[in-house]
Amino acid sequence: MKNKGADINQDQENELIAIIRDRRSVRSFLDKDVPHETVFRVLEAARMAPSGVNTQPWHVAVIGKKHRRIISEAIIQARESQIPENPDYHYYPEEWFEPYKSRRKACGLALYSAVNIQIHETEKRKVQWYKNYYFFNAPLALIFYLDSRLCKGSWVDMGMFIQNVMLGARCFGLETCPQAALAEYPDIIREHLQIANTMHIVCGMAMGYADWSDPVNQYRTTREKVDTFTVWHD
Numbered sequence: 001m002k003n004k005g006a007d008i009n010q011d012q013e014n015e016l017i018a019i020i021r022d023r024r025s026v027r028s029f030l031d032k033d034v035p036h037e038t039v040f041r042v043l044e045a046a047r048m049a050p051s052g053v054n055t056q057p058w059h060v061a062v063i064g065k066k067h068r069r070i071i072s073e074a075i076i077q078a079r080e081s082q083i084p085e086n087p088d089y090h091y092y093p094e095e096w097f098e099p100y101k102s103r104r105k106a107c108g109l110a111l112y113s114a115v116n117i118q119i120h121e122t123e124k125r126k127v128q129w130y131k132n133y134y135f136f137n138a139p140l141a142l143i144f145y146l147d148s149r150l151c152k153g154s155w156v157d158m159g160m161f162i163q164n165v166m167l168g169a170r171c172f173g174l175e176t177c178p179q180a181a182l183a184e185y186p187d188i189i190r191e192h193l194q195i196a197n198t199m200h201i202v203c204g205m206a207m208g209y210a211d212w213s214d215p216v217n218q219y220r221t222t223r224e225k226v227d228t229f230t231v232w233h234d
């Protein structure tokens with residue numbers, strides 16, 4: 001059998017590296033629809049993600065404007081009524097610790113300073129955060145979910161699938177923002193999208209054509225140097 005991997009030439013490699021390096025979370029989109037066919041092609045490529053014993057545990061709901069509006073309203077109503085969040089899993093530790101605590105703080109600061117919000121401006125920060133529940137006005141949103149009986153390994157697989165979606169989208173000029181915020185009230189998502197109670201909601205994702213003129217899209221998060229997280233055992 002032909003080894004396809006060997007066919008990747010230098011240009012393609014550079015293109016792929018550029019797609020990986022330039023991906024960023026985009027939080028403001030143009031009012032321009034994404035063709036169904038384009039999303040289909042992204043998902044068709046993304047499904048080639050690896051998964052343990054080829055379980056392919058991923059499920060995706062692709063949601064357009066009508067359903068999004070209903071979901072947005074339901075989540076906001078839940079928040080405003082102070083209904084406690086009940087995510088299907090803990091994304092973050094209850095008590096933050098270093099070095100993650102500082103990275104989290106830097107992440108928030110970078111976002112809020114891009115949109116000129118000071119740390120003490122609680123109301124403005126809330127308005128910015130609530131944009132999550134409107135899917136950042138993206139023309140399209142995705143919800144990722146999997147069978148709750150599956151184990152941590154399947155969540156690893158799901159992560160690979162989601163990254164494939166984000167990188168694949170970029171090949172069609174689309175940008176994305178993965179959104180754990182959309183998993184805060186999984187019952188609302190399940191109810192409105194008729195997803196079985198046996199499914200766990202992993203996260204959502206806004207997808208569309210970026211509005212690069214919006215300051216929220218004009219900053220980049222930083223990364224640690226390779227040697228910070230790598231141990232070489234030569």
Ligand SMILES: Cc1cc2nc3c(=O)[nH]c(=O)nc-3n(C[C@H](O)[C@H](O)[C@H](O)COP(=O)(O)O)c2cc1C
Pocket residue numbers: 023024025026027107132177178179180181182203220221
């Ligand atoms: C699974 C997942 C969930 C995320 N949830 C949110 C979210 O709810 N809201 C948000 O604004 N960004 C969210 N992000 C985006 C991260 O803040 C972002 O990936 C990180 O700051 C690095 O920045 P970059 O994606 O621009 O490289 C999420 C990222 C991941 C991977």
